Amino acid sequence: MTYALSEKGPLMARPGEYALRWDLILDYAQDDHLDAIDNAWCDGFVAHAGTQSYGRRCLEDLRAAGNSMVEDEKLTHMPRVKMPDKSPSRPDHLTEDEVWALIKTAWNEPDQQNYPHGPKGDKTYKMVRTTRYRMRHLVPYIVVSVLTCTRASRVFEASYKREDGRPWIDLKNKFYWRLAKGEVEKKLKRAPKVPLSDQLVRWLTWRTRDRTRNGVVIPGNKYLVEYKGRPVDCRKAFEQCVERARVRYPDLFLRDDGDPKQIVRHTLRHTGVTLLSQWGVPAADICDYAGMSPEVYDRVYKHADPTKMDRVMDALGGRERPEPKGRRRTSEK
Template sequence: MGEVLARYADDKGPTLASAETLAYSIQALAPFWGGLTCDAVKGSTCRLYERERAKPRKTETTSRTGKTIIRTRAAGASTVRRDLGVLQAALNHAHAEGMLIHPIKVTLPAAGDPRDRWLTRSEAAQLLRHAEPHVQRFILISLYTGRRESAVLQLTRPRVDLEEGKIRFRADGQAETKKRRGKMRIPKQLRGHLRRWLRHPGTHVIMFRGKPVNSIKTGIRRAAERAGLEGVTPHVLKHTAITWAVMDGVSVEDAAEYFDTSPETIRKHYWHHSPHHQERALEVIERRR
């Protein structure tokens, strides 16, 4: 399995938009799976991996002041599903490349119900007020564009066209994935911020100490703690952007086009927030005599 994971990382890693996420998952998978043979992949070992990942582990990080911070964390079901999804992809690749004679099926843990956490406008204002400048940029871009963390952090200056009023979140030559990035028009509220930010030098729109930012999770978490908010992650900002648009009356088709998200996803996860939700059915029912 170690060879399978290494081959997948070498062959696919350079072509993926989420190469860092892939590397993180492989680092988590390797200690458990690396020494096993591929025929050991079955339901029982997948469930054992889930239990192992659920055990609290201490991690050490160093703050900007040089202080060592120790945190205890355990992987949740969604993280395990992501890890095992990478394991399945690696096995599929190994089979396609002739390393395996037969395909091998990975058993995934059950998917939990999606969290419906989104920020009110007052919560968003509080988060902004307590965030560092580069985190504020991320928050504003996320709330106006509804793009994923990686798409926002990897946004380079040449892909922001203030004259045409458009942003290209996907780089030239970058393969599109199911987690689409696409192109969008810039709202006038965000255009003013971008114009001010782009006056400063740098390769990316979001920079910290002169360098691009690889992850904003810690910055968001700290801002949320200072603001007294719970359950705030970068994905919550994307969820908030689409929820606000739907609450303001944007249709399924327009939301899907603007946020480069499928209509099915809009209907499944956001449409219940719309003032038009079940509107036509309600009109018909209320016309009954």
């Protein structure tokens, strides 16, 4: 564990979570040595971990640390680590109407506070609506996540000025540098630089300008996702926004069978890639734009490509292509 935490831990995106996974491994292993690792040991650990997906993630750390020690000649042999099956990928994505519903909820959801209600000394409190809107910082997060198909952390950490350790939105040259300054791109989870549309640049530029409200100057945003002047991780706020949107729009966020969709922050990136595929953008361009491999696209997103069976349909006499579900028509002829 000392080797894993000292050598590999600092390289992890979330070293705290990495350490917690190793705590769980050692809690199960107790005094066991590496020779004790076999299929039965791995099966027992997965049961100890609570869920199959989390047990697999911990075993991946164990296997990676052992293989690294073998490469560094600190270990002569690493036993085979039996991996449980991968959990099925999240199939849910949002339609355009559902994206708009999230945006409108984030923009219009008011803040509420508990205020004393009743005679003086009465401890009865009542939720009172205020004039503040507590979720508006989510709007740029939702918009940029979907339009640029970017992973969550590279959106809420982004700034409008070049800073160490943060992705950079270059509004002047209309580019989104998703890698932080000096950061080395990983083989997996690539983050290539992407261009920004003129419309998106105009809107983001407006957010960076100082504004005046009731004679008070409000400074423009320095960060893409900013709350009370500070950059924030918006995970909890996004979860609350999803729940409020389900209440505001009960006919949306449902699967074809009527069950509610499972919506997390990664759903926005998944939605962006799926919509590009539905709009007929070539797969190679989508992979370059989103920073994914062709193998991942074929496995996860190819089903949404309306052109994937065109040759078959042409051979069978053709067919009329349906409009993608939830797509908004920009004009009527």
